[in-house]
Amino acid sequence: MSPDVIVAGAGPTGLMLAGELALGGARVVVLERLAARSGQSKALNLQPCSAEVLASRGLLDDILALAPARLPRGHFAGIPLDYSQLDTPFPYQIGIPQARVEERLAEWARSLGADIRYGTAVESFEQDETGVTVDGVRAGYLVGCDGAHSAVRKQSGVDFPGRDGRVCAVVADVTLAGAGPAEWALPAPKAGGMLTVLPLDGGVFRVLAAGPVQMAAARTDPVPAAELADALAGDGLTLGEVRWASRFTDATRQAARYRTGRVFLAGDAAHIHSPAGGQGLNLGLQDAFNLGWKLAEVIRGESGDELLDSYHAERHPVAARVLQSTRAQGILLVPDDDVTALREVFTELIDARALAERVAGLDHGHRFPGLDLTVLHDGRRHVVATADGPIEVRPDGFAAVPAYCGSRVA
């Protein structure tokens, strides 16, 4: 039987979307270019907003059990942000490798009936008024969750305005000869650069290094072991073995539209930015959480096509704000004495709670406070009691009546 939706890409966004669609009763096929999951992790955290998303589907306890760390704070360009006062049941960051999140999401999506096929790239598609065809497979909709270089975005002809990277840094997973840090700590940028070393499992450490040497490199330059050894030596650490290493930049771009007829973009396919503050994977999960139930409702015939336009309307501004935030962080992280002075003055002036809400992903409306999240496990709309009488809550926990978005549900 032909699927209702084809999802390109089995990263965190595609897998979350597959689960959401299957929960909503849609037939979904995920086509992933890689022959098998790589097991590598770029991201290492889940923000409070993502914890709310996962709890809404009954997945949070499993994720917490797989997480090596839980931190009661986040950061903005290394400036600590206290999460403990945030208006959320989950006032902490979950420290967890991306690969583990993907593994749990894949398991969940499959258990609901999603068909995840590895070793199949989406290279092109055709769209008409009634559906989309990918490599001979016909579906009602196609969603590009195929990452920063999205083939779906390119073939849709969607503009991707922004700029290329200016700041280059190194990420690596290594072992150390000798002891390393036992706890997860926030990045501590200095005028001479920044080195963050976080303990993962099995004696492996995540290294993030951003100093003058890394700034002078191009993104595609290989990362010599000697460069990592020098960076670690600055903190008195000795390099053991390099498991993998790569460079990344603060390239910043956002798709001009998230919907082209029956084709949608989500996650890195729709927006790229510096990983500063740890928000990219989180944004992708939340895109999927916004789009999945809408597509499922339209496929079930319970809502009209216009509901699908609200995906761009609701999610584009959220990512635009994150891009603004990561651009600002990029400047504050430049290894330079003057920038250090700027960061210190900025630290004195900021409204730390507002900034914490922004990085935590809680600044675009309080959807859940007071709501029993188990109500949302079935991925359907519900009517809940409030001080003003009953209101309808969408499957993502937002109030269906716009006037209530941002209001407390209790």
Ligand SMILES: Cc1cc2nc3c(=O)[nH]c(=O)nc-3n(C[C@H](O)[C@H](O)[C@H](O)COP(=O)(O)OP(=O)(O)OC[C@H]3O[C@@H](n4cnc5c(N)ncnc54)[C@H](O)[C@@H]3O)c2cc1C
């Ligand atoms: C160094 C670094 C550190 C980061 N740290 C954090 C962090 O701490 N917190 C955070 O929230 N974010 C972080 N990010 C960002 C985060 O990793 C990404 O935002 C996240 O991976 C995006 O998920 P995605 O599913 O949208 O895209 P991807 O993870 O890129 O997944 C896309 C998938 O699509 C597949 N694919 C590609 N092309 C095709 C095709 N044509 N057909 C089929 N499949 C295809 C790919 O193989 C891949 O599996 C970091 C990024 C970097 C580079």
